[in-house]
Amino acid sequence: MLKFIHAADLHLDSPFQGLQQLPKTLWAKVHNAPFQATKQLVHDAITQQVDFVLLVGDLFDRETQSIQAQTFLNDELQQLLDAGIQVIVSYGNHDYMTKDQQLHLPAGVIIFGPEVTTQTITTADRQRVAISGFSYADRWIDTDMVPQFPEHLDADFQIGMLHGAVQQTGDNHYAPFTLSEMAAKHYDYWALGHIHKPNLLAQQPPIVYAGTIQGRHKNEPGAHGYQLVTSAEHQLKRQFVAADQIRWQTLTLMVDEQTTDTSLIRQVQKSLKGLHPQVFALVELQLNGIEKLSTGLLTRLTDGTWQARFDQEQQRNYEHTHCWVYEVTLKAAQAQIQYAKLDADFWQQAQTAVFTQENIELTAGKLMQYPFLADHLQAPKTTAAITARAKNELLAQSRLEVDQDADHKA
Ligand SMILES: [Mn+2]
Incomplete structure (x- = not known):
């Protein structure tokens, strides 16, 4: 029987920006998560006695890797090789191979170059597996590479390795x-x-x-891991295996x-206790119905005061609950908020004019040259999130003004 692991996008050295306020031990757990997940994969590969491991691009988060991350990966890959497990690597858009910046993976690891080539492996039980693939030589590949892949060769199984995205209208850089x-x-x-959500695009052949x-x-929620692939008759069957060490999720609560401040802390703690996550959860707390809240609490939720108080509570409990609330987002229940001093039509007009893709790109300026930032800033979700945050800020601001006006009248 043929058995192998297909993994991709390890993104070692991911910075996990915006989480530096976490308690030290939790921050260490988060920062180490991609490394621990990779260790899990290597451990599983050895205990499952797989024939080979395919790593399909973006092993590292950036084209320049820290010595620690390189050493770590080399040690892990060497363990696979020592156990008689072959390792086949293609580089992606995050760790593309430049001429002056070559990675030194352990001798014996098969690495694809910029052209599509084929490697044939003979497994322990004499099955011949042809594997075709290529690496990125630059951060973008605008051309379709599939025509360069050979027809099914004379082998028991043929596998294609490709780091990329389905063709779409508009830009196609991957x-x-x-x-x-x-x-x-x-x-x-x-x-x-390349795509970070595990996804089956076709059933058979997979x-x-x-x-x-x-x-x-938070845009990569749910379980993450790798595919364990085995042969049955002459077909390959895959199975998702979780290897992640932390998981992103959302907790939605209604407020009124x-x-x-105190009842909200109790309400959140109670809900967190009920989550019982299998894997440590990083939780975005989403509060709905915020237009009903008192001005004081709404302000403390907007400026971070409430979260600072809640953090002191969760410091004591997070090892027990296996959860940490890293962000509080606020949502009004009504689609249209009545802004005290803002005409609703005017707000609609302003919103449509201000929160556009074009304005976000203009504001980002030179940052748009980085593909990972450009991808994020061009996502419709990002525009929606920025608009929602601005609305909440305006709501808190206008509520304060109403209160101040009331004070003046008194
Ligand atoms: Mn990636």
Whole structure:
């Protein structure tokens, strides 16, 4: 039986920005999570006695890697090689191979170059597996690489490794492909990387995104890990295996006129105790119905005062609850908030004019040259999130003004 692991997007050395306020031990756990997840993969590969491990790009988060991250990965890959497990690597858009910046992976690791080539591996039980793939030589590949992949060769199984995204309208910077051209190659498995959510694009033969091994921010929620692939008759079957050490999730609570600083703390703690996460949870607390809150509490939620108080509480409990609330987001229950001093139509007009993709790009300026920032800033979700935050700020601000006016009248 053939057995292998397909993983991608380890993103070692991810900075986990915006979480530096976490308690030291928790911050260390978060920062180490991609490393621990990788250790888990290596451990599983050895205990499962797989034939080989495929790593489909973005092993590192940036094209320049820390010595620690390089040493770590080399040690782990060496353990696989020592156990007789072959390792096949293609680089992606985050760790593309520049001429002057070559990674030194352990001797014996098979690394694809910038052109599509094929490596044939013979497994312990004499099965021949042809694996085709390529590495990024630059941060972008605008051309479809699938036509360069050979037809199914004379081997028991043929696998394609591709770090990229399905062709879409607009920009295609990540080796754009279509499912039909992949299917037309008659491979037994397409091992994909780049998209961080584990995703099965086609059932049989499988065309699969392994997903990132560890979710790195709130837009990568849910379980993450790798694919364990085994042969049954002449088909390859895959199974998702979790390897992540922390998980991102959202907790939604309703608040109203009765909510006080203290009652909210109790309400959140009670809900967290009920979560019982299997894997340590980093929780975005989403409060709905905030237009009913007192001005004082709304202000303390907006300026971080409430969160600072709550942090003192969760410092004492987080090892027990296995959760940490890292962010509080505020939502009004009504779609249209009545702003005290703002005409609703005027707000709508201003919102449409100000919160545009174009304005965000203009504001970001030179930062747009970094593909990972450009991807984030161009996502419709980002525009929506910035708009929502501005609304909450305006709401808190206008409520304060109303109160001040009331004071003047008294
Ligand atoms: Mn990636």
